[in-house]
Amino acid sequence: MAVTIRDVARQAQVSVSTVSRALSAPGLVKEATRQRVLDVVAGLGYQPNRAARSLITGRTGNLGIVVPDLTNPFFPAVLRGVQTRAGEAGTSVFFCDSREDPAAEAELVRTMAAQVDGVVLCASLVSDETVAELAALTPLVLINRIVPGVSSVLMDSAAGMGQVVAHLESLGHNDFVYLGGPAAAWSNNRRLRGLGGRARLLGSFEPNFGGGVAAAERAVEAGATAFIAYNDLMALGVLSHLAALGIEVPRRFSVTGFDDILYAAMCSPALTTVHMPAEEAGEVAVDLLAALIAGGPAEHRELPTTLVVRSSTAAPHSRT
Amino acid sequence: MAVTIRDVARQAQVSVSTVSRALSAPGLVKEATRQRVLDVVAGLGYQPNRAARSLITGRTGNLGIVVPDLTNPFFPAVLRGVQTRAGEAGTSVFFCDSREDPAAEAELVRTMAAQVDGVVLCASLVSDETVAELAALTPLVLINRIVPGVSSVLMDSAAGMGQVVAHLESLGHNDFVYLGGPAAAWSNNRRLRGLGGRARLLGSFEPNFGGGVAAAERAVEAGATAFIAYNDLMALGVLSHLAALGIEVPRRFSVTGFDDILYAAMCSPALTTVHMPAEEAGEVAVDLLAALIAGGPAEHRELPTTLVVRSSTAAPHSRT
DNA sequence: GTGAAAGCGCTAACAC
C-alpha cells in the first residue's frame, strides 16, 4: 500500500493530526514543526488519499463538464479553458459528450453530480425545468444558456448576430435566410432573436457539417442572397455543398458562420463568422463554479463576441 | 446529508452488508431479499458514496486520459472513444491537455495516478524511461507509441506512410520532402521510418496549423514535387500558405496529411491523407486498460490505417 | 501548539 499519514507522523515524530494540519491548515502549527512535517512528506513522497479526505469533507476536488459534441472544435476549446483554470486550483475534471441527446445529457449530469463538486454544462438541450432540477443536485454553471436562478456564462450571440446582419446589409443584402440549429438549443433561439426578424428561418438542421450540407440544399431554392448558418460547422457544410454544385461563394451567395473555429479561417473561401471566446468562457465558468461551491449566489457573466469578416461575404451578385 | 446504506438497510429490514451485497455481489443474496433491497434503493434514490467505497476497495472507478493538444480534432475523437467504452462500464474519465509539454505530461499523469484506476496516454512526448516509470505508478495504456512492457494501441503509421509513398510514386513523383513533427514524438519517427528513406526530412515543426505554415515556407525552396506533412493540421497550414503564395495544389506541388480529421475533407483542395481510427483507438485503449487493471499482462494492439486519396495529390507539374 | 479519539460510508472477513 502507499504511504499514509501515519507513516509521515511516525517519521516526523508528531501526531497524525499535526500532519493533517501542517498540510491543510498551515496557520495552526508552529513553523518549525510544519517544516519538519513537510520535509518528511517530500522525502516519503506522501500524497493524501483523496477518497479518505473526500469521505470526511464531503468535497471531491473534482469538476465535471458536459458538452453536446466533442467533434465540434468549439467544445474542446471550452474544455481547455476549464482544465486550465481548474488545474490552477489542483482540481481535476471529468468530461462527457452527450452527443446532442437531451436525455443522455441529464443522465450524465446526474451521474457526475455524485462525484464532483460542481459541473459545467455547455449548450444544454434539456428543458428549463430539468436544468433547475440539475442545479438543485449540484453546483451548476451553464455556458451559452440562461435559466433563472442558475449561474451562467454567455457569449453574446444576439449582439454577434446583430453585427452579422449589419455587415450583410451594409454589403447590400436585404434577403437572407437563417439556417437554424437544434430547436431545443437556447443559442439557436438567441441567435434567431438577434436576427430581429430580418431573415427567413430555414430548418432546424443538425449543428454539424452534415446539417450544413442538408441546409445548403434547401437554401439554394429559397431565393435569398445570403445564408446565415447557426454555426461554423454548418457553414462549412454549406460551403462544401455549394462548391460541389459549382455555385460560387461569395459571388452568388454570401455565407456566414458562428463560433470562429480554426477551420473557419482555413477553408476556401475563408468564412466570415462571429468569434466566440470559448476558452475564456471555460475559465470563467470555473470561476463561477468556485464561487457557487463556496456558497455564493448564482451569477451571470457575459463575454463579448466580435464579427470576423473574411472572404465568404460580398455584395450580392458581384465581386467586391 | 445524502441517503446512506444504513437508511436503505433500515427500511429494507436487513443489515448493511446485505444491502452492500445486493448491489455489488447479487449472487450472494436470496433473490427475494435482493429485490426488496433494490426497491428501497430505487425508492430512496440511494447512490453509494464512491469515496467510501473507494477507500475500502482501493479502486476509484475512474480513468484518465492525457493528450498533447485538444485543439487538434484527432484527440477529441480519441476522447470520445474512451468515454464511450468507459461509460458502458460506469466509469468516468478525467481529461488533461499537456499542450505538447513533456514535463507537464508526466506531471499530469502522476497527478491523475492518485485518483484513477488507470490512464490512457496519447502521443506521449516523454522519454521511454519516464513512460516506464509512469507505467509502474498506475495501469497505463499508450496510444501511438511503443515502449517495451507497456500496453499500447497503435494506428499503423508506417504502413500508412508506405501507402502514401506508393501513391505518390504511382503518380510519378520521385522527389518528396517529409515535413516532420516533434522530434520527441514516437509517431514522427515511425512515419519517418515508414518513408523508407525515400523522402528528404525537413523540420521538425510544430504539429499544428502554424507549424504547417512554417514548413511550407521552407518546403517551397526544397525543390521537391510533393510534400508529406506529419499530420493534417500541418498539411492544412501548408495548403493555406501555398494558397496565399498563389501556388496551385496539386498542379505545382502535391500535399498529403495524416489523421484524416474532418477538415481534411472540407478544405480546398480536399486533402489526400491517411485515415486513422481515432475513436476506435480510444475504445480499444479502454479495453486494454481494463485487462491491465484486472491483473492481466501488457498487451499490444494494432489498428489498420487506410490511405484516402482526395484532390491534393496529382502527377507532378500537370493536371490529372 | 499539539495529541487522542471519534467517526465519514462503505466493504470484507468472520461468524452463525
Added chain:
DNA sequence: GTGTTAGCGCTTTCAC
C-alpha cells in the same frame, strides 16, 4: 443467506 464487526485514511472536535 444473512448479520456483526473491524477497519480503509483522513479531518476534526475536544482536551490539554
